[in-house]
Amino acid sequence: MAPQADSVVWLDGSGPPRPRRGPAVPHSVLGMLLVVVMELMMFAGLVSAYLVAQAANPGSWPPPGQPRLPIEATAFNTLVLLASGALVWVAGRSFASAETLGASGTVGAAERAKADRLLLIGTLLGSFFVLFQGFEWVRLINEGLTLNYSTHGSFFYLIVGTHALHAIVALGALSWAYGKLRGGLLTDGAFWTVRILWFFVVGLWPALYALVYLS
Amino acid sequence: MSHPARHARLLPGWLAAVCAVVLLAPDLAHACSVCPLGSGRTGKAYLITGLLISATQLIAVGSLVWWWRRRVRQAESGDVTDPT
Numbered sequence: 022m023a024p025q026a027d028s029v030v031w032l033d034g035s036g037p038p039r040p041r042r043g044p045a046v047p048h049s050v051l052g053m054l055l056v057v058v059m060e061l062m063m064f065a066g067l068v069s070a071y072l073v074a075q076a077a078n079p080g081s082w083p084p085p086g087q088p089r090l091p092i093e094a095t096a097f098n099t100l101v102l103l104a105s106g107a108l109v110w111v112a113g114r115s116f117a118s119a120e121t122l123g124a125s126g127t128v129g130a131a132e133r134a135k136a137d138r139l140l141l142i143g144t145l146l147g148s149f150f151v152l153f154q155g156f157e158w159v160r161l162i163n164e165g166l167t168l169n170y171s172t173h174g175s176f177f178y179l180i181v182g183t184h185a186l187h188a189i190v191a192l193g194a195l196s197w198a199y200g201k202l203r204g205g206l207l208t209d210g211a212f213w214t215v216r217i218l219w220f221f222v223v224g225l226w227p228a229l230y231a232l233v234y235l236s
Numbered sequence: 237m238s239h240p241a242r243h244a245r246l247l248p249g250w251l252a253a254v255c256a257v258v259l260l261a262p263d264l265a266h267a268c269s270v271c272p273l274g275s276g277r278t279g280k281a282y283l284i285t286g287l288l289i290s291a292t293q294l295i296a297v298g299s300l301v302w303w304w305r306r307r308v309r310q311a312e313s314g315d316v317t318d319p320t
Contacts, residue, residue: 044311045304045307045308045310045311045312046304046307046308051304054300055300058293058296058297058300061292061296062289062292062293062296065288065289065292065293066289068285068288069285069286069288069289070285072281072284072285072288073278073281073282073285075281076277076278076280076281077277077278077281079277
């Protein structure tokens, strides 16, 4: 039986031209999604440990004499982080529009400038979130809530600190993307990769806030 | 002549017996240092967190595979716009 025409491969490369397609999903995007799945499992493990420890200490979670966690201030900080996520989302839409329209046209250039501006503001808001968290940590440590104070204190620093570490890494990636965007070198796939990490950081925080601060 | 794999056992008999004992009576094994605490509130927490971890990984990996397959199908039909 003769092979199908589109499955024939000439050894000298003289076969019929076949359209060359890029990957269905950019490799960096797929890689970042796998990283996010792994990180999600790590946080699921931390949350599980927290819930078990909480169940094992009924009536003393958090311990009665422990310094109070800044619930209201962190609620405000949560809103700041959510605003940052929304701005980065809109920046991505504007960037995609600029890519479609072409940056040389007036509308495309305006969209690119909008993406530039929104990404900068979103990154600054994210940085504010991390700095505010650091400020709250210093205040709590001064009040006596250290890593060794109680099991609750240990979990607080472990879970919130792990999230802050992810936020710092994601902010570094956003800053890198901003630099590339300013230089006109940012690709759609690279921007998506960075945004996925930031959306993970933003989307995870409200759940952690509800668990650690409100439960 | 029969294939040797047809007669191969998944587990040796003694190991299967040990596994059955561990599965049916986990208290005997004490595989987890905190399992003896698993009663009442703590036991419920173990159950909930076990479900949480199991569901999280299944949903996360399942969603990723589903989305990736959808993207591949879109790419094959030439209907790809952006990575979302």
